[in-house]
Amino acid sequence: MTDTTQNAQNTQAPRVTDQPLTQQELAQLIAADIEPGSFVNLGIGQPTTVSDYLSPEKQVTLHTENGMLGMGPQAHGDQIDEDLINAGKIPVTELPGASYFHHADSFAMMRGGHLDVCVLGAYQVSATGDLANWSTGKPGAIPAVGGAMDLAIGAKDTYVMMDLFTKKGDIKLAQECTFPLTGVGCVSRVYSDHGVFLLDESGVVKVRELHGITFAELQEKLPDVQLEDRTGA
Amino acid sequence: MTDTTQNAQNTQAPRVTDQPLTQQELAQLIAADIEPGSFVNLGIGQPTTVSDYLSPEKQVTLHTENGMLGMGPQAHGDQIDEDLINAGKIPVTELPGASYFHHADSFAMMRGGHLDVCVLGAYQVSATGDLANWSTGKPGAIPAVGGAMDLAIGAKDTYVMMDLFTKKGDIKLAQECTFPLTGVGCVSRVYSDHGVFLLDESGVVKVRELHGITFAELQEKLPDVQLEDRTGA
């Protein structure tokens, strides 16, 4: 967590709204917050949609941990080359300025902190930035971690993109994670449909945005978490 | 020390002669003992001369630790390219099948035990294969190690090529090194003008060849070292 621009908000959208953000709005918000010229890894599922809103002028370079910088959009039709896939094993394209490297070099690039941002999904995030996103810990489940633990610590900043609540209504931000950890103190921001939260080792959660939930309602859901209102509302 | 062919002698030359070997004969002997297809690093100075006797049919590939496999002979005239030098910083040539790599990859290749043989010079070698070749330990001398310690452990087998005696007449093979060590238990063979010695962790020195010195004379010079006559003489 080396987030030096925790208060930056690159969009002009209001910080407090009555409705939760749609997935598209959330992706747009994250894309707007990514600095021009950044090197970025977008994780499994929802985070991938951030790329739809990265404007070309920002010159953001995408990394895929199976050995490439300068990854382009998904390949279709004649573009498909079975030797050119992303970490989700989906055929992708090559952008100008791309480069290929082997797995050890690729993960060295992440582990060494050379990427600016990783955007990841999560089951749970703790107030101090612990991440749980690789296992629900169900007994008897076959474990599989892939690159999750490497990605968690694989950039200067790790952003989580998630719904704030599970389908059952449990909040996914917590004083401590109850699911098996992916990484300790690694998440610097949570982008959720109900708000944006800035995390650090203090455990005090800075609430940058709130959507469809009030500060008081949020505090009620998180009785053990110290929240700080930074919405300016 | 993983010398599996300690008794191999690929030349037909006699193992015991009255005269010490010339430097050329010694280089020839080492070259003859290097297995066909080997990957070899020849240290700066005398060991370099071994390459003069490596016949093309043996398909020996030379490594230079500044980042190349497939190094050719020294470059002359128009061949000289300042970007193509050996570890002694002398311009060299490129052979077919060559490859270039960076310093970390190059030393990983050595440290990982992928080279078959390193041939190095020495101030002293101990009966158990300790090597001293980087510092005479003179007080006030400016130390410099270069790749010596990496080379010492940088191959499946480390051969030392040296005169058996200093100019002052001291023997350079000893029960224990008195000079600062370059590596511990790393030398498997000593090729000297006065004989060839096979070393291992037992500390019993197997004498494979003797030139211009008898077994009795050698034992007299090395009262504390257990010698075993393998000359067949």
Place this chain on the structure above:
Amino acid sequence: MREFVDTAAEAVSRITDGATVLIGGFGNAGQPMELIDALLESGASNLTVVNNNAGQAEAGLALLIKERRVAKIICSFPRQPDSWHFDEAYRAGEIELKLVPQGNLAERMRAAGAGIGAFFSPTGYGTQLAEGKETREIDGKNYVLEHPIRGDFALIKAYAADSYGNLRYRKTARNFGPVMAAAAEHTIVQVDELIEGCLDPEHVITPGIYTDTIVRIPSSSGAFQRAEDEALAAGRPKPCAAPADEAPAGGDIAPESESAAAGAAEQK
């Protein structure tokens, strides 16, 4: 001495029961499918296999596992929708699983090839996968001690080998190949192309010192490469190039063009 052989069966013939075999590939890219099939055919059993996954559907590694020839697997992502043979063997207690984060898997093999005794990795610190492992705080950051993973054999796929055993790869099919080639005692490579003469020394990815047995087995990679070569020769963009209006500008010199959109990035 390096050997060039004619068939996949010959290529894997040295592999004996109980061997540790590093198998390259990430998805289908770089997967030495014909070598794995030959290993299946060879009958070698009680194997330890290192691969990113644990086999998929009814092919390759999945069949090795189905036939209970793999006693132990070291991988990062065994569980997949079509990993039913692994799932069954695992639930039956008939295969041992060592789960390793993908970057640690790569770095541990890199360490094996590079002669590193062990290294402190930040990945996995504080998680279940680091339980029982030595940890250390260095400069205020926490690390886990990780040890090398060596192979008796590596089975990898490269795009081309020259007559000196130097290799080049294609695109993301490079993945584990160079790392495994250096981490194994004996490296067996299937290639699409054998180059008469030699690769450009500047472009060699795996130097011949790391390759032992080479067999040519043409695959679809060759067709993709030929299509690419033809396009470039005709002055057209590579088939795999993103459409021009999607290409982002690079540095400060050519600040034109467009954006990046990744396909779904599953952490497999």
Place this chain on the structure above:
Amino acid sequence: MREFVDTAAEAVSRITDGATVLIGGFGNAGQPMELIDALLESGASNLTVVNNNAGQAEAGLALLIKERRVAKIICSFPRQPDSWHFDEAYRAGEIELKLVPQGNLAERMRAAGAGIGAFFSPTGYGTQLAEGKETREIDGKNYVLEHPIRGDFALIKAYAADSYGNLRYRKTARNFGPVMAAAAEHTIVQVDELIEGCLDPEHVITPGIYTDTIVRIPSSSGAFQRAEDEALAAGRPKPCAAPADEAPAGGDIAPESESAAAGAAEQK
């Protein structure tokens, strides 16, 4: 954001007193001479310098040391016939020397770039250079614990950069460049050539993510490369090729020696 600048002076202008500067090169190959000269000119002092050597004769690093701008040097081989400025500073107690075996030097910078907290190296075990360091026996072999060497800045020389900051090198001039580029917070590169467009993604040695400031400074490398390109275009062997009768046969397949793909693969 990556910057392309016009002069060596601009390129090094961020380097301040007390910085740790990794300087590439082995002998003259890959030595960023003009960047070092600019650093001398800049006046930055109290530097920690990491280089294989400690300056030679009356140029570059030797002059930085002569002017006592280097408080500490980390290198493998300071003592040379023409290292008189270092020798004098060292004997006067005016420069601190950390002597590191060359491979450990490279690997410690590699560890810095790769996020490794520390690693066990066999090199130097049982020697003076391991005194005071933690050691450990692993699988019957002895190792010394070595820590990363990071730079605030790296000054390196590459052969060519494209507009995305991707680099390629020439022959043994590659040496420490790729390792230092990844080990430094800010990497400053002098190149002979700026490629408009981009390098072939398969042939990029240092990806642009590792480069920050790039300046074009033509050097003799350009002349050597042009001579090589001309020879290849004319069907002659590269000037640096060993004479045919010195060439050992290569593999089992094509014991003729041709450099096949040289240069042909750059996209522009």
